[in-house]
Amino acid sequence: MDVGLGTAILFVLNVVLLIFVxxxxxxxxxxxxxxxxxxxxxxxxxxxxxxxxxxxxxxxxxxxxxxxxxxxxxxxxxxxxxxxxxxxxxxxxxxxxxxxxxxxTRVVGSPHAIDVSGKHNPRGPEVMAGMTKAMRGSTSLSKLTESCLTITTYAFEQALRKDERFIQEQPIGLYELAGKIIFDTTLYMFFGYHKSLKQRLEEKNRFYDDFMFYFEKSALLVDRVSINLLPKVKAARNRLLEEMNNIEFKNRVGVSELIKSMNEIDKNNADERARHLLIILWSSQANSRPALFWTLFHLLKQPQAVAKILQEYNEVMEMTMSRQKKKTNENIPDRSLLSEWLGMDDIMELNRTSLDKIVILDACIRESLRLVGSSMIxxxxxxxxxxxxxxxxxxxxxxxxxxxxxxPLTHMDEVIHENPEEYMYERHLVEQISHRDESSEDISDVSSICSTDSEGLSKKNRLKAKIRYGVPGYRVSASRAILTFGYGTNRCPGRHIALIEIKLCVLIFLRHFRLELLNPDEKPPPFDMRHLGFGVMPPLSDVLVKISPKVN
Known part of the structure; x- marks a missing residue:
């Protein structure tokens, strides 16, 4: 090395060190x-x-x-x-x-109006208020649930029916499968869909590979790596933004209130509209896909939990069908994507209220989110x-x-969650003694649900979600015991529909398919640390499963 150049480098390093000190x-x-x-x-x-x-x-x-x-x-x-x-x-x-x-800005670029205060974009408060209303409002959430019930069956059929690995009962990657199902479900639930199957498949072929590549690499953008240093990522994002701009929502069925409100607010801002649509698609996938994977992975290790979930599902289904026979003026959602393959259309008997009663599955999902949630708030x-x-x-x-x-400081706290390294879904449930006695106690073992009352629910041993965790002097509420979606008023606004989506997918898997690990002794795969701090940690490697239809 030239002596002068070496001296110059040493001088610069000394200056940097001096500034640092x-x-x-x-x-x-x-x-x-x-x-x-x-x-x-x-x-x-x-x-x-x-x-x-x-x-x-x-x-x-x-x-x-x-x-x-x-x-x-x-x-x-x-x-x-x-x-x-x-x-x-x-x-x-x-x-x-x-x-x-x-x-x-790092995920979708600028300009955009994801700006609560309006400091960066004066339209920000209007855009954010529209998003929040569409995702948290009771009516909007019920409509999204109705759409999800139909579309999830379609997503399963598209993911499996023509897959040679499924037909030949060969191993399939569980994370890969979860990704396909979640992608179709979220895309069509929010953005609506073409009536034509050909158009739907062509659109998905344009979207899917680019989106999956972009989603995987987006962690680099969040870590403040310039997209100009990632030419393939930049090209994929540009293609996705172009696809978003080319969507003609007037020709689609089942467009959600969220997307309708974004189109109305952004009707004169095409670039911002495309970025808002892309951030909606990105955020709808970010936690749902790995959460579905981990919930299924843990349940495949817990056959007793699966049996209790199915028992509870059958009781809730019987109660729901009995009540619906008495109703005559219900608004029937669009069912053009409803699949009757393998009898999956029975899921349409459920609704948002009945899904809330399947509390054992809720507890299993919460336990998976506890073990794999890594949000940096x-x-x-x-x-x-x-x-x-x-x-x-x-x-x-x-x-x-x-x-x-x-x-994880809360999720793995030994006082709040006893034996935090272990998967114990029971920790999220309490047992109600009776209808009239509202007192409840923590349970360490979820016993079988016993005889039912006029509403189809147990008179004794009726389970509900725990509302407090920890011990006196060191307690946290349920909303602060699992912090995967953040805390306070700024928690992820899409968390409710994401949990409903995961719940429906798990129910279809358990009810209509025989799903088992190729290796029964499979250990949980390590986390993909590139996504640290986002929410639910994706697995670094996939897990192979065997899947075949149940004979109903």
Whole structure:
């Protein structure tokens, strides 16, 4: 190497080191302790990425419940005590607006109006209000459930009926299968569909491969890698945006209220409309696909849970059919995609209310979300202020800093969830003694549901979801015991329909198919750490299953 060049490089490195020493953050009185790190700018990102839960637990032992870490240029105040979440949730100086806007910008580019405050786009509040109303409103959710009931049967038929591996009873990847079913279900449930099967298949062929590739690589964008450094990802995203612009919704059946509202709001903003549609498609897949995979994987290890789910399903189905015979003026949803293959159309007897009564499956889904949920719930500090926590301690935080809570700190807490490393769906259920006695007790074993009353539900041993976790002095509510979808008013607005979708898919798998692991002793695959912090962790590798139709 040329001596002059070497000297120049050494000089630059010394200057960078000097700047780092002179301008690194220094703790002020009242602020959380600062965790020292080795690398400038990168900070503790490498240590955190290797074993995030272990890293934060070790720091908690050394520095206490609250400490400051530099992560990729951000000063992040980590709160590690689960009982402090409700205090973070209610603190008005901690804002979600910029975090959400930046996230959407990385995923779909700009311009867009995913902007709650309207600081970046004045149309943001209108767009976000329309999204929230369409996803959380009771009427809208009921309509989405009706669509999901029909479309899920179609998605199963498309994924399996002509697949040679299914026909020949050869192994199929469970994550691959979950991806196909979730993609069809979410695409048609939200965006509607063509009446023509040929047009539907042509559209899916244009979308599917690009979307799956883009979704897998989008983790790099969220980690702030410029899309200009990823030419194949950029090309895939551009093709997807072009497809979104070319959709003619007037020629489609079953378009959701969410998409209708976006089209109305964005009718004069084609570029923003395409990005809003793409973020809806992306977010509808992000957690649903891995959540379905993990729920099925865990259930395949729990045959007793499967038997109890099917027993509960049969009781709820009998009760629902009995009630529907008495109704005469129901609005029947569009059923043009309803598949009668393998008798799957029996799922249409269910509705949103009856699905809520299948509580054992709810508990199984919650337990899977607990084990694989890795949400990093981040808020930006709006102004210099103090944050008070459950202990009464107050911490000074600076404007522009970030607070964070890593959901596994709650999910794997031994007081909140006893034996947290184990899959125990019973931990999410309590047993009601009777209809009149509303007292309930935790159960360690879900016994068979016994004789039923006039509503078709058990008089004794009736189960319901647990509402509190932990012990006196260290309790959290049900909404804060599983934080895969975030916390507070900024929780994922699509979580309700996502859980309904997963629930329906699991019920169809269990009721109409024989599904088993190719290797009964299969261990859970490792997580794909590229998606750390997003929500539900995808598996790094697929798991092979054998699947065949049940003879009804």
């Amino acid at each position: 002179l301008f690194r953050r220094r703790r002020r009185p009242g602020e959380p302790p600062i965790v020292p790190h080795t690398y400038p700018i990168i900070g503790a990102a490498l240590e955190f990425g290797r074993n995030p839960l272990g890293y934060l637990r070790n720091l908690r032992q050394e520095y206490g419940d609250v400490f400051t870490v530099e992560l990729a240029g951000w000063n992040v105040h980590f709160f590690t005590n689960p009982v402090d979440v409700k205090y973070l949730e209610k603190n008005r100086i901690l804002k979600h607006d910029k975090v959400l806007y930046d996230f959407a 981040v808020r930006e500090v709006d102004r210099n202020a103090k944050v008070t926590v459950a202990s009464g301690n107050k911490y000074l935080v600076r404007k522009g800093d970030f607070t964070a809570f890593f959901s």
